[in-house]
Amino acid sequence: MSCDRNHEELVAYLDGELDRENRRQLERHLAGCRRCSRILDELRQAVEASRQLEVVEPSADFRREFWWRFATESRQAPGWWAGPPRWRWPVLAAGGALAAGLAVAVVMLVSRPRVSEADKVIASHLELFSDYDVIRNLDILEDMEFIESLDEDA
């Protein structure tokens, strides 16, 4: 007896995916159809073989490597930092400027130079002294401006 039954049902049956009614119908058919029974047996072997294929276990280093990657990524991109790149540079620039300013202030306070009275005199008359060619061509004027500012602080 020939049978043109769709064998999709057989695989779904083996996978336990047929509802009760369809399962009963199929089992009644299988009881009287040698061809479908034979194909079902072969499909069952294929299903069992695919289920029993060896399953690899992770290596001993797998977990350690993952947490290393996780920690590395977390350090590089914590929370708010993971936003779009266009937000990063202004934040970086502002932070850098603030840090640089603080560093300069600290250095200035720690290494505040001793200012002689002569220096103070020159500083208080910068306009006058800058008229002299010998001074105008020296970087010393910048130093004098600094001294003047110290004097004002005092």
Place this chain on the structure above:
Amino acid sequence: MLRVKDGDEKAFAELFNRHAPRLVAYGDRFFHNRAIAEEVAQEVFLRLWRARKKYRPRARFTTWLYTIATRVCLNELRRRRHRPRQRAGGEEVDPPDNHADPGQVAQARQVAERLQAAADALPERQRAALWLVRLNGFSYRQVADILGMSQPAVKAALFRATEAIRQALARQDRRLENEL
């Protein structure tokens, strides 16, 4: 997963310990190389952490995890154009059983190689559906959600994949009969 969504790293570690080993096995079905499968599984969990805030409780966690995993595996597969016929050299994952009959061991290995070759020749989605059901025990409905397919399409994919394996094993049986 709800704790992970709130940034709980301890809960994330629990999820990783519970699901990552199976994810390595799933990746190995595509690459037949444990090192690559491990790298892919790690990448999946890193992506999961990055995307944790997008998780919606109505989606089952494993469905969400394997949706990401399947995408990463298939992308990596395309990138590598990797269709090996056998396990990478020197990688002994399944130690031989000293009590088993060598003839049976050799025959079982041949069956496994034939089966893997048949599975590797399948279209990507059929292949993914095959291992989601046969390795991980997902229902057709879950596979439909993971692969973005209808349930009838999953049913058809599973039939074609199983039929390909059936034919591959039948060819091998005929060859063995001819050798005897």
